[in-house]
Amino acid sequence: MKLYDISMPIHEGMAVYKNKPEKKPKIECVQDFDTSPARESRITLDVHTGTHVDSPLHMLPEGGTMETLNIETLTGQVKVIDLTAVSEGIGANDLKGYEIEEGDFILLKTRNSGREDFDFEFVFLAEDGARWLAERKVRGVGIDALGIERSQQGHPTHKILFNAGVIIVEGLRLGEVPEGIYFMVAAPIKLIETEAAPARVLLFDNLPI
Numbered sequence: 001m002k003l004y005d006i007s008m009p010i011h012e013g014m015a016v017y018k019n020k021p022e023k024k025p026k027i028e029c030v031q032d033f034d035t036s037p038a039r040e041s042r043i044t045l046d047v048h049t050g051t052h053v054d055s056p057l058h059m060l061p062e063g064g065t066m067e068t069l070n071i072e073t074l075t076g077q078v079k080v081i082d083l084t085a086v087s088e089g090i091g092a093n094d095l096k097g098y099e100i101e102e103g104d105f106i107l108l109k110t111r112n113s114g115r116e117d118f119d120f121e122f123v124f125l126a127e128d129g130a131r132w133l134a135e136r137k138v139r140g141v142g143i144d145a146l147g148i149e150r151s152q153q154g155h156p157t158h159k160i161l162f163n164a165g166v167i168i169v170e171g172l173r174l175g176e177v178p179e180g181i182y183f184m185v186a187a188p189i190k191l192i193e194t195e196a197a198p199a200r201v202l203l204f205d206n207l208p209i
Helices: 127-135 156-163
Strands: 002-005 026-031 040-044 052-054 075-082 105-109 140-143 167-170 180-188 196-205
Touching: 052 180, 127 156, 156 167
Parallel strands: 075 105, 105 140, 140 167
Antiparallel strands: 002 196, 026 040, 052 167, 052 196, 075 180, 180 196
């Protein structure tokens, strides 16, 4: 069995969406051994930091919050598909050559995984690609970018997926993961009444499924 940790490390200098300073995590030591027998730290963290799971409330005013997501949907078989040849938006034509079926959880591996900085021209899931996946009733979609879409007015990719009950995971690191079928455990922090939560995401190869 091989384990892949496909989560982004969280630190103050990490890449954040559009390099916005207010999105950078802040980690401070609030108690150290010079004044106490124990060390303690405090973190200020945007819920969309690094590898994270979105809930429908992120884009839909009446959408559900994180506690409405079924954790079982984030656990189980997933398919990693290699789209590193795509340079812009991933459309329906890019996906049609893959065996994608109802109930699948699809992880989109792109050239994004080769960069540690924020790329303003990151590869994303285009509107027609999102609609194609939604029509096939996949249960979830993950991508190795800090956003699943860019430069699409009205955020149609998010809304198409959310309205179809599809879970979205962003900020994956798939550079070392070959295309194939894996067992995934994606565990978002158990936040209440938020529209997203950071997550630790693990893939297991050669695990009986």
